[in-house]
Amino acid sequence: MSCKTTATNIFVLMTNQFYINQYKKLTLIIFTICAVGLIIFTCAQTFFANSYLFNFRTELKTLPKLEEIKHEDYSIRPKIRHRFHRYPHTSRYLPQCIIIGVRKGGTGALIHFLDIHPNIAIASTEVHFFDNNYKRGLNWYRKRMPYSFPNQITIEKTPAYFVKKHVPESVKKMNQSIKLLLIVREPVERTISDYTQIWGKLVRNSSYPTFEELAIDPATKIVKPSFAATERSLYDKHMANWLKYFNLSQIHIVDGDNFRRNPFQEIVEIEKFLHLEHKISEKDYYFDPDKKFYCIKGFINRCLPDSKGRQHVKVQEYVKTKLRKFFRPHNEMFFKMISRRFENW
Numbered sequence: 001m002s003c004k005t006t007a008t009n010i011f012v013l014m015t016n017q018f019y020i021n022q023y024k025k026l027t028l029i030i031f032t033i034c035a036v037g038l039i040i041f042t043c044a045q046t047f048f049a050n051s052y053l054f055n056f057r058t059e060l061k062t063l064p065k066l067e068e069i070k071h072e073d074y075s076i077r078p079k080i081r082h083r084f085h086r087y088p089h090t091s092r093y094l095p096q097c098i099i100i101g102v103r104k105g106g107t108g109a110l111i112h113f114l115d116i117h118p119n120i121a122i123a124s125t126e127v128h129f130f131d132n133n134y135k136r137g138l139n140w141y142r143k144r145m146p147y148s149f150p151n152q153i154t155i156e157k158t159p160a161y162f163v164k165k166h167v168p169e170s171v172k173k174m175n176q177s178i179k180l181l182l183i184v185r186e187p188v189e190r191t192i193s194d195y196t197q198i199w200g201k202l203v204r205n206s207s208y209p210t211f212e213e214l215a216i217d218p219a220t221k222i223v224k225p226s227f228a229a230t231e232r233s234l235y236d237k238h239m240a241n242w243l244k245y246f247n248l249s250q251i252h253i254v255d256g257d258n259f260r261r262n263p264f265q266e267i268v269e270i271e272k273f274l275h276l277e278h279k280i281s282e283k284d285y286y287f288d289p290d291k292k293f294y295c296i297k298g299f300i301n302r303c304l305p306d307s308k309g310r311q312h313v314k315v316q317e318y319v320k321t322k323l324r325k326f327f328r329p330h331n332e333m334f335f336k337m338i339s340r341r342f343e344n345w
């Protein structure tokens, strides 16, 4: 082997060694950065979780226990694999309170306003368990609930429950001492709002039937009780069905018209009904002049989306008058059932 070849071989070997060393160094640096990052991240998480829990616990300690409205199924614990995605000592519980309706009554605003209370945990979406998913079973339902502390009440809202005949019986089977919230609204406005939600957009651009065509029989000029939006406003009919399975004392009726104008008055009554300490106050809301609704104050102020408070389709006055007359005896029956009147209905 010539001297030149040997020198070249040594040079190649040294260069390789140099690159290997560089590679090792780089790997070590990346590894160290990752490890330090992970440690800092874990420590920060633990710190924030602990301080959050501490505040929560101090607050929860002072509040009444809710055992009397709990159901044996609440003891079902979440699977171990969920453990690391939640605060310690929290579980998913079946709801102890359900907002059963009415559709377009203000259920969305109601559940979000109640969420301000430290002892309330809300389901993030309408679960439609009792009307569409009942066959999936209670454990499926429970898994749709938020993680909550034992002293928190889990609340779900699905306004469709109020008008579905078989729902009260199924709710009772789950928990006969459950608390129910029903937010009602003047029936004519509710019916128009219901129609606006379904057909509103289409009516403007296409040949879909108008509100008048659906609500009033063109031949007899009489209100059609079969029109779904009208039928959903027959509060007496649906309430009678719920009262077959539950005591009136278990159903708290919220005045939706008053709730829109003055949410705190209604919220205070709900706090009492749920045996919760009074925690939600006027300071938690502000009136948004553009939206013309109350919104939630916070680090980031929160109003409900534009799907709430849509401009209603224009309905001729004679149609409204006919509807008002049609609903009157049903309203009277409803008032009797709930031993309470709503003015201006």
Ligand SMILES: Nc1ncnc2c1ncn2[C@@H]1O[C@H](COP(=O)(O)OS(=O)(=O)O)[C@@H](OP(=O)(O)O)[C@H]1O
Residues within 6 Å of the ligand: 102, 103, 104, 105, 106, 107, 108, 109, 159, 193, 197, 259, 260, 293, 294, 295, 304, 307, 308, 309, 310
């Ligand atoms: N604070 C606040 N923000 C927004 N909207 C409010 C609020 N309070 C009550 N409302 C009234 O809620 C009506 C919608 O009712 P729901 O949430 O029950 O509708 S839904 O059935 O869930 O689609 C909606 O009805 P429409 O105005 O007819 O759209 C609102 O009037």
